[in-house]
Amino acid sequence: MFRDTLGLALKNALRNRRRTLLTVASISISLFLLGVLLSVYHAFYHQEGPPEQALRLVTRNRVSLTFSLPEYYEQRIRKVPGVRELVPSSWFGGVYIDNRPENFFPRFATDPERIFEIYKEFTVPPEQLEAFQSERTAAAVGKSLAERLNFKLGQRVTIKGDIYPVDLELTIRAIFAADVENQDFAMYFHRKYLEEALPQSRRGMVGTFGILADSAEAVPRIARQVDDLFRNSERQTKTETERAFQLSFVSMLGNVKVFLLSICGALVFTILLVAANTMGMSVRERITEIGVLKTLGFTSGRVLTMIVAEAVLISLAGGLVGCGLAWGASGVLRQSQLMLSGLSFSPPVFLISLSIALAIGILSSLVPALGATRLPITSALRHSG
Amino acid sequence: MVNDLVVEATDLHKEFQRDAFQVIALQDVHLTVQKGEFVAFMGPSGSGKSSLLYIIAAIDRPTRGRVKVLGRDLLQLKERAMADWRNENIGFIFQTFNLIPVLTARENVELPLLLTHLSRQERAEHAATALGLVGLSDRMDHYPRQLSGGQEQRVAIARAIVSDPSIILADEPTGDLDAQSAQEILTILSRLNRDHGKTILMVTHDPHAARHASKIRYLEKGQLLPEGAPQPE
Ligand SMILES: Nc1ncnc2c1ncn2[C@@H]1O[C@H](COP(=O)(O)OP(=O)(O)OP(=O)(O)O)[C@@H](O)[C@H]1O
Ligand SMILES: [Mg+2]
Numbered sequence: 073m074f075r076d077t078l079g080l081a082l083k084n085a086l087r088n089r090r091r092t093l094l095t096v097a098s099i100s101i102s103l104f105l106l107g108v109l110l111s112v113y114h115a116f117y118h119q120e121g122p123p124e125q126a127l128r129l130v131t132r133n134r135v136s137l138t139f140s141l142p143e144y145y146e147q148r149i150r151k152v153p154g155v156r157e158l159v160p161s162s163w164f165g166g167v168y169i170d171n172r173p174e175n176f177f178p179r180f181a182t183d184p185e186r187i188f189e190i191y192k193e194f195t196v197p198p199e200q201l202e203a204f205q206s207e208r209t210a211a212a213v214g215k216s217l218a219e220r221l222n223f224k225l226g227q228r229v230t231i232k233g234d235i236y237p238v239d240l241e242l243t244i245r246a247i248f249a250a251d252v253e254n255q256d257f258a259m260y261f262h263r264k265y266l267e268e269a270l271p272q273s274r275r276g277m278v279g280t281f282g283i284l285a286d287s288a289e290a291v292p293r294i295a296r297q298v299d300d301l302f303r304n305s306e307r308q309t310k311t312e313t314e315r316a317f318q319l320s321f322v323s324m325l326g327n328v329k330v331f332l333l334s335i336c337g338a339l340v341f342t343i344l345l346v347a348a349n350t351m352g353m354s355v356r357e358r359i360t361e362i363g364v365l366k367t368l369g370f371t372s373g374r375v376l377t378m379i380v381a382e383a384v385l386i387s388l389a390g391g392l393v394g395c396g397l398a399w400g401a402s403g404v405l406r407q408s409q410l411m412l413s414g415l416s417f418s419p420p421v422f423l424i425s426l427s428i429a430l431a432i433g434i435l436s437s438l439v440p441a442l443g444a445t446r447l448p449i450t451s452a453l454r455h456s457g
Numbered sequence: 458m459v460n461d462l463v464v465e466a467t468d469l470h471k472e473f474q475r476d477a478f479q480v481i482a483l484q485d486v487h488l489t490v491q492k493g494e495f496v497a498f499m500g501p502s503g504s505g506k507s508s509l510l511y512i513i514a515a516i517d518r519p520t521r522g523r524v525k526v527l528g529r530d531l532l533q534l535k536e537r538a539m540a541d542w543r544n545e546n547i548g549f550i551f552q553t554f555n556l557i558p559v560l561t562a563r564e565n566v567e568l569p570l571l572l573t574h575l576s577r578q579e580r581a582e583h584a585a586t587a588l589g590l591v592g593l594s595d596r597m598d599h600y601p602r603q604l605s606g607g608q609e610q611r612v613a614i615a616r617a618i619v620s621d622p623s624i625i626l627a628d629e630p631t632g633d634l635d636a637q638s639a640q641e642i643l644t645i646l647s648r649l650n651r652d653h654g655k656t657i658l659m660v661t662h663d664p665h666a667a668r669h670a671s672k673i674r675y676l677e678k679g680q681l682l683p684e685g686a687p688q689p690e
Contacts, residue, residue: 086559087559364555368543368549368569369543369544369545369572370572449511449516450511450516450517453551
């Protein structure tokens with residue numbers, strides 16, 4: 073019974089091949105865009121970081137990320153119970169070769185002794201770690217960054233300062249790899265080297281402190297206690313989980329969440345209208361046939377199921393093609409753009425996209441199908457066309 | 458011989474509301490049809506021939522009156538039961554054939570069987586038999602557009618008889634056909650009536666076609682003229 077209905081639906085779907093193909097194409101393009109947008113959304117807001125991330129916090133200037141903190145805060149934060157380790161780091165900014173986006177990557181001045189203690193998801197070969205730690209001008213780069221810009225061990229890299237009035241001459245001594253694909257896209261170098269190059273007046277400041285907690289339970293309390301420490305200082309702090317910190321970074325781009333979701337919504341709505349129009353057209357052409365089927369003893373419900381099944385077949389076909397395209401595209405984007413390094417067309421996004429395709433199929437056909445199947449047989453048979 | 462009454466219609470009225478107008482399609486129709494009869498209905502356009510057929514086929518309900526077909530009071534049936542009843546008891550043939558263009562001849566004929574409990578295999582066999590009966594064994598896998606009008610109508614007849622209904626209703630079955638194809642269709646209908654005992658009610662405009670029937674009834678302005686009444690000019 074089910075199989076017969078599906079068979080009929082398939083034959084009807086192929087009735088007007090060109091129209092079906094165009095519908096499948098437009099649904100797949102929309103679902104492709106939707107899939108990519110949902111992947112971006114997912115990467116920003118829902119992706120679990122590495123498990124180590126649950127233990128980490130970031131302390132920054134309360135006013136904004138562009139303001140710094142005195143380095144001596146480190147000693148006081150260290151005394152907060154539950155803080156196992158912490159590391160200062162400063163966003164260097166600067167220019168490598170030129171301003172083209174493909175030459176952009178994050179560069180941090182940090183403490184080479186501690187950075188890989190806290191970011192345990194990065195693995196460095198021991199001899200490279202030693203080389204990185206023992207040379208004042210050494211730099212460590214992530215594996216995906218090294219692959220992208222073709223960095224080799226021993227290579228000299230010049231970075232022109234912009235936030236800081238100094239140019240850095242660095243030598244790559246270590247390449248570290250993240251256990252999650254493509255998360256290793258930054259460069260780290262010695263904060264001491266930067267400090268020495270700076271004029272006296274600009275020394276002694278730090279961008280952020282990365283804190284490693286003893287346990288995940290201690291994290292909220294540490295955040296509170298650290299901020300309480302500096303409540304009456306000239307430079308107050310804001311301490312939050314690393315995950316929340318990353319999201320606040322994203323929100324600097326404006327209200328990305330609302331923006332993404334409204335584009336997705338508009339996209340779904342548009343394709344729903346297109347699909348409804350097409351289904352309406354193809355149902356109207358078949359009013360007489362529907363009357364014939366009912367004359368033969370088909371119930372309205374069965375004819376309705378057949379029409380909806382046809383629309384679902386079409387929209388799922390479009391959905392699958394669109395998901396395939398989105399899967400391919402998110403792979404390409406992941407390789408190319410830093411902001412989207414966490415991007416992947418994950419199973420939840422796949423399921424959501426397909427459910428949307430399914431819903432489009434059902435909703436687009438339900439109204440015309442209801443109208444046509446409710447029509448009395450005599451009216452349907454008298455229908456011309 | 459009450460059991461042999463296939464159709465018993467009493468005081469049938471059918472009205473349609475068209476905008477502000479009340480269109481009377483049937484009024485005061487009394488009709489009985491015996492098992493095994495071949496009745497032709499004639500009358501001018503708009504006289505209510507199709508309306509009468511639709512009511513007997515349980516496709517439509519009268520506005521007033523009673524109608525019993527094969528001993529079943531059709532007005533008692535709910536929508537769903539009416540559909541099942543049609544599927545089991547009625548074979549309907551249209552003037553314009555009304556085959557489903559995306560299905561082959563055999564698939565078209567199998568359609569009514571999709572609603573039964575027959576297996577795939579059994580359905581295929583029944584369809585092949587029905588197509589054999591109308592002389593189209595060699596056209597089973599053709600699509601409607603690959604068939605002539607006469608062949609299409611024969612497929613439609615096969616579809617109407619495939620579930621072995623007792624009654625065949627045909628609404629101007631030869632109206633769209635050339636003389637030779639029409640003759641073939643009428644021959645098949647006569648055979649179904651004579652050899653297979655089917656009760657046939659056929660609407661036609663063509664006096665020649667009507668002569669194949671055992672009885673001719675005339676409709677005029679929604680009224681069924683008395684049996685044996687002279688043919689209106
Ligand atoms: N669904 C409907 N809605 C409104 N009016 C209808 C409907 N069906 C039939 N009628 C009207 O009822 C009357 C009888 O129609 P019917 O189709 O039964 O005539 P007919 O004898 O079959 O005519 P024809 O020879 O042209 O097929 C006509 O006036 C027709 O316009
Ligand atoms: Mg008619």
